Amino acid sequence: MENYKPDPVFESLGREKGAPFYDPVAAAAFPEHVVRYRNRRWAEKVGLGRLSEAEWIAHFGRFEPLPDNLSAPVAIRYHGHQFRTYNPDIGDGRGFLFAQLRDDQNRLLDLGTKGSGKTPYSRFGDGRLTLKGGVREVLATEMLEALGVYTSKTFSLIETGEKLYREDEPSPARSSVLVRLSHSHVRFGAFQRLAYEKNGEAIAALVDYCIAQFYPALGDKAGEARIVSFFRTVVQHTAQLVAQWMAAGFVHGVLNTDNMNVTGESFDYGPWRFTPVADPSFTAAYFDQTGLYAFGRQAEAGAWNLAQLGGALSLLAPVDALNEALQSFSGAYEEAMAEAFFRRLGVQRRGESDFAFVADFLKWMTETGAPYERVFFDWFCGSASENRAAQSPAAELYEQEKFADIRNALTSFTPEKPERLSHDYFSGKPCAMLIDEVEAIWAPIAEKDDWSLFDAKLEEISRMREALGFDASRFSP
Known part of the structure; x- marks a missing residue:
């Protein structure tokens, strides 16, 4: 594995001294493993591009540890506000952190899972992911990356041969396990859980981890100023993310505090949608009956979630200083909206x-x-x-x-760079991802295992990515 650089630093947080960050877990044993998607672009960036299919399945289907990496997967502990109701009974319920490694720019990246089996936080769930859910996440992340949104990347999707029963799609449904690549799995809810447990020492340790790995420029800060500076930085990055969603016409659908992380990176795609028109009331989730997370309310949701993060950090820093940092969201959002829309317009x-x-x-x-x-x-242009x-x-x-x-x-x-218009993408029609097309892509897979529309869509997105030339992975410590 040439250029593979393991760096399992999350283990350094440990569970000693009453600091409850994670629980070691084991992956489910699946009856089958059929590779349905392999992100070769990003596999090359993290030194895993030369794995054989058997090796790929061993690591991302059976979850045999990568060399010199985490010895066992860990389910991260967190709480969260779900539709603004606090829930202390959640955590990584069908996923875990599998590995950490450095990319070709020496940035820390996590390999996390979705659908990998039960954990202590699965509650009444089966810990699985439907194949349709996995296909939808591939489509979402590829489209968003091409449109310049700072998003997690779907790294692998493997069909696993089980039959699942779901209320919101035809059952029995086909099963899968997904691996995503992202800079951070530290959710707002991780801080909320520690605040709920009144564990200020653990909050400080988690802030130190985030600063060391993501925001080392804040390393010279100390005490309360360190906490406030960290929070202000997360505020700014969250504002940038929401602005990028707006420029992409994207509605995440479930903007709970456990679905937002400290690097301002979009992830965890459930009932997402792209809006056909600029409709502020457009929603993605059928269960969002009040439009809490509608297209035009995503900035409000981001700011509200940041307020909850600030509340958790108030165990270590003055409320007034945290509130002042939170007030920077509005200005940061306006600046980010201008940046995102001008970039999209070229x-x-x-x-x-x-x-x-x-x-x-x-x-x-x-x-x-x-x-x-x-x-x-x-x-x-x-x-x-x-x-x-x-x-x-x-x-x-x-x-x-x-x-x-x-x-x-x-x-x-x-x-800006008008030569981009010479790409043959601009001689055709725009690449879109409305819900009717998503369903049309899935239908032949469900009916006759025909993946041709899925493959064709990924190729179309690839052409758009080349034509636009956006760099959605610009995050750097």
Whole structure:
């Protein structure tokens, strides 16, 4: 395994001194192992690209330890607010941290699982993942990475040969186990659990771990200032994540505190959706009946969750200082919205008025019901795409008086790397991922084990990723 660099640092936290960070667990024994997806791009980045299929199954289907890595998987302990109701009975219930390693930029990355079997926190669940759920997560992470969202990467998906029974999809359902690659599995809920247990020493140890691995620039801070600086940094990264979701037209669906982590990295995809139009009330989860996590309320959800993290950290730092750090969310979000939308539109920013343009742009999209992905596709690189936009199926929208001010602004911005328009992706149609297509991709897999639409979609996303040239893995310590 050339360039494989194991670094199982999470074990250093341990469980001694009353610090309850994790529990050693064992993976389920699955009757079958059929590799359905293997992320070769990212496998190369972490030195695992040359594994044979048998070795891949051994490590990511049977979970035999990687060399010099975690000796046993660990289920991370956490609590969380679920739809704003505190739940002290959760934790890694169908997943665990399997390994930690460094990538080709020497950044720490975790390999975590979903559907790997029961843990002490499974409660009444079976600890499994349906194959459809795994397919949906592959599609979500590939699409979001291509659109410039800082997301976990689906590393492996293996079908496991069991029959599962679920209320929300036809049963018996096919089973799978998924491995995701991400910079951190430290959720807001990990701090909430320690605060619930009034374990300030453990909170300090977890903050130290996060600073050492993700934010070493804060290493010179001490005492209360260290805690507040860490929190302010998480606030800023969370604001950036939500802004990237908005620019991608993405609705996560379940923004509970246990589904947000300290690096501001999108992960854990359940009932996600991409919105067809800029509808603030658009929701992803059928059970989100009040629209708590609707498209237009994701920033509110992020800020609310940060307030809960701040509450947990108040065991070690003054509330006033933490509240002041939390107040930075609004400004950070406006700045991140400008950055994310200008990047998606392929134009260079100008300055303080950038967010005002984004607000006007979203208002126009909302009022007209313009197709979300189509608009970004048609106007990528602004004035450099005027002729393309005139040939678009949405051209009539662009000729209306309502669009005049938006058009004038768009064409006044300097195109960013307009040579990207020479990619053949821009001679076709925009790559989208609306729910009807997701279901259409799944149908032939369920009916006749036909993966051709799935493979074709991944190829289409790959072409878009190449054309846009976004770097969704820009996080660096």
